[in-house]
Structures are given as C-alpha cells and as structure tokens.
Amino acid sequence: MKIKFTKMHGAGNDFLVFDGIHQAINFTPEQWKKLADRRFGVGADQMLVVERSEIDGVDFRYRIYNSDGGEVEHCGNGARAFVKFVHEKKLIKKTRIRVEIMKGIIELNLEANGLITVAMDSPEFEPANVPFDSSDLKPKTEGQAQLWPLEINKKKTLFGVVSMGNPHAVQIVADVDAAPVEIDGPVIENHPRFPQRVNAGFMQIIDAHHIKLRVFERGAGETLACGTGACAAVVSGILREKLISPVTVTARGGELLIRWDGVGHEVFLTGPAVTVFEGEFHI
Numbered sequence: 471m472k473i474k475f476t477k478m479h480g481a482g483n484d485f486l487v488f489d490g491i492h493q494a495i496n497f498t499p500e501q502w503k504k505l506a507d508r509r510f511g512v513g514a515d516q517m518l519v520v521e522r523s524e525i526d527g528v529d530f531r532y533r534i535y536n537s538d539g540g541e542v543e544h545c546g547n548g549a550r551a552f553v554k555f556v557h558e559k560k561l562i563k564k565t566r567i568r569v570e571i572m573k574g575i576i577e578l579n580l581e582a583n584g585l586i587t588v589a590m591d592s593p594e595f596e597p598a599n600v601p602f603d604s605s606d607l608k609p610k611t612e613g614q615a616q617l618w619p620l621e622i623n624k625k626k627t628l629f630g631v632v633s634m635g636n637p638h639a640v641q642i643v644a645d646v647d648a649a650p651v652e653i654d655g656p657v658i659e660n661h662p663r664f665p666q667r668v669n670a671g672f673m674q675i676i677d678a679h680h681i682k683l684r685v686f687e688r689g690a691g692e693t694l695a696c697g698t699g700a701c702a703a704v705v706s707g708i709l710r711e712k713l714i715s716p717v718t719v720t721a722r723g724g725e726l727l728i729r730w731d732g733v734g735h736e737v738f739l740t741g742p743a744v745t746v747f748e749g750e751f752h753i
C-alpha cells in the first residue's frame with residue numbers, strides 16, 4: 471500500500487503530515503518510530519494525522535505522535551503546520567479554523583501575512599494537573615510564580631512547572647548555548663516526579679520582551695523549536711516578573727512570538743509554517 475505524506479517544519483521543528491481523510495493511517499508505535507528515524511525512515515520530530523471531526527462546529531481533528539512513537543496531547547508548531555497543510559491540500563477555505571486535538575479544541579488563524587496564530591488555551595499550574603508530584607516539596611515564591619526545587623545531576627535547580635495541555639518544566643539559564651541540554655534534558659524528562667514525563671525548557675532572558683530558548687522534548691529529544699515549550703517558558707517568565715508580553719522567543723530554528731495577559735487568559739503563539747516536500751512510501 472502507498473501512503474502519501476508532506477514534510478513540513480515550523481521554525482525548524484519538523485513534521486510528517488498525513489491526510490487521514492483520503493487514506494487510512496493506522497500505524498503502530500513501532501511503525502511511527504521507524505518513520506521518524508532520520509536514517510532508517512523519513513525523519514521527523516513529530517507526525518500529524520489530519521482527520522474529520524465529528525463535533526459540530528469543529529472543522530478537523532488531528533493526532534500527534536512523537537518520534538518515539540507515543541501519541542501526545544498538543545504541539546504548538548505542529549498546529550501551524552496543520553493550518554498550512556489543510557489550505558495547501560484545499561481541504562478548507564476558511565482562515566479561522568477550529569480543531570480537535572487530544573488536549574481539547576483549539577482555534578487557529580491564518581494571518582494575511584502568511585504567519586499562523588494559535589490560541590493555545592490557558593496554562594495550568596496546579597501540580598496534579600500537569601501532572602507533577604509535588605508532595606513533600608516546598609516551593610519558592612518569585613513574583614507570582616511558584617518554583618519547584620529538583621536535584622538534576624547533583625545540582626539543585628528551580629523549575630517553573632506548567633501544562634500547556636502537555637507538561638513542561640522550565641528553568642532559567644545564564645547562557646542557553648552553554649546549557650547542558652543533552653546531559654540534563656533526559657534526566658529532567660524522566661524525573662520520577664513527572665509521571666507522564668516532561669518537556670524540559672532552558673530559557674535565557676535577553677530582556678523583558680525577548681528570550682532565547684532550547685527545549686529537550688519528551689519523546690523527541692532536543693528540537694530546533696518547541697511551540698508549547700515557548701509558551702510555557704514565556705508564561706513562567708511573566709509570572710516570575712522577568713518578562714512582559716509580547717515576548718519574542720529565539721529558538722535555534724527560528725523565531726516565535728508569544729502573547730499572554732496573565733492568569734486566566736489564553737496564550738497566543740504566532741509563527742511560520744513551511745512545506746519542504748511531498749513524498750510517498752510503501753508499507
């Protein structure tokens with residue numbers, strides 16, 4: 471059987487996007503993992519499957535898989551790739567699209583300048599809802615933020631713990647290029663206090679409206695950008711009273727713009743989406 475896909479990226483976070491409306495896409499975790507492999511497969515950080523939604527007023531649903539084969543709740547850069555994909559494939563004409571993902575329903579907007587804005591919903595800080603096991607831990611307060619001390623490779627580190635629909639642990643570093651992302655990232659990702667593992671963000675504050683960010687993603691390793699990670703970092707920095715909305719996030723693969731008006735408000739993520747090539751494989 472031949473399967474068609476589109477290779478895309480959002481600020482260097484790369485995807486295989488599948489039209490699951492006109493072809494049946496039902497891969498096992500092992501098959502997803504193989505497809506994502508950069509030597510034995512096509513190569514991608516995440517894979518997206520676009521389907522029709524059965525909910526009234528919702529245009530599509532899409533499923534998201536990490537390169538380790540696991541299905542996940544949300545992907546900010548993937549949401550923008552999804553909008554570009556459904557427009558290029560002429561699956562919809564509207565520029566404001568409501569879509570169902572594992573995390574819930576989100577709204578996406580294709581702007582006149584070609585950038586895409588994702589309304590990411592409100593961040594969640596309640597440890598149990600991240601999920602994060604905070605039992606016996608005493609948080610430190612900084613501004614309006616609660617920071618959680620965890621020992622990572624024998625270093626006590628303070629983390630902002632945030633759910634953007636998926637779990638994030640964000641720390642501030644002095645120099646993101648010198649940060650031990652490959653060494654500490656996997657330890658944070660698999661820390662026993664995060665029962666569903668976690669995405670680990672390393673944020674360098676340039677000024678109140680600009681950060682540099684690297685993210686070691688759960689189930690994918692370090693990526694060139696992480697949309698939900700950018701939102702989690704900015705939200706955490708605003709609560710720590712170190713950042714003021716809007717904030718430009720410089721990732722290794724490009725720039726994202728994040729807006730957030732504070733607790734109880736939605737986070738907005740704006741950035742590009744790029745189609746790289748179309749392909750097909752036999753399975």
Ligand SMILES: N[C@@H](CCC[C@H](N)C(=O)O)C(=O)O
Nearest residue numbers: 545546547636688696697698
């Ligand atoms: N790259 C994504 C996040 C993808 C999911 C993440 N690795 C997780 O497991 O939660 C983004 O742009 O948000």
